[in-house]
Amino acid sequence: MAFANPDREQIKAILEQADTIAVVGLSDKTDRTSYMVARAMQGRGYRIVPVNPSVQGEILGERCYASLKDIEQPIDIVNVFRRSEFTPDIAKEAVEVGATTLWLQQGIVNEQAAEIAAEAGLNVIMDRCIKVEDAVLKPERQNKK
Incomplete structure (x- = not known):
């Protein structure tokens, strides 16, 4: 069966229940999409945790x-x-650490990772x-700080 994303109500519920977002591939360069998206999500009250083996120190004020x-x-x-x-390797790690959602950004698709x-x-x-889904759906998150 072909992959299908959750419907908009399900995505809204996922965002409402989320507090911590680990951003794999978050760049420390302010002109990169990953940085802009993570900064916007941080501004909406989510805790951002940068994951990038080539960056030592912090990104967006959070330990990388x-x-x-x-x-x-x-x-x-x-x-x-x-x-x-x-x-696929990121999906395996997400499972190992007990994450609840694997979210591949726009333009990223991998059936094996989804499986x-x-x-x-x-x-x-x-x-x-x-960032777009959060802006469109405007979830009221339970864990908002």
């Missing part, structure tokens, strides 16, 4: 981690800004921009 496995706190959404061929995550019970969203 080399991998999902290095993060100490629970992760709700793993938001991915990496090429499609890297996503890995879905078989472990994660919500899977592909080829959608989390």
Whole structure:
């Protein structure tokens, strides 16, 4: 059966229940899409956890981690800004760390990654921009700080 993203109401519920978003491939360069999207989500009250092995220190005022496995706190959404061929391994890590959702940004699609995550019970969203969905759906999040 072909992959289908959750419907808009389901996506809204995912965003409402999320607090922490690990952003895999988050760049420390302010002109990159990953940076702009993460900054916007941070501005909406989400906790952003940068994941980028080539960045030492912080991005957006948050400690940057080399991998999902290095993060100490629970992760709700793993938001991915990496090429499609890297996503199956990211999906495996997302499952290992107990994330609830694997979200592949706009332009990123990988059926194998979707299967890995879905078989472990994660919500899977592909080829959608989390910032756009959040802006359109305007979720009222339970955990908002």
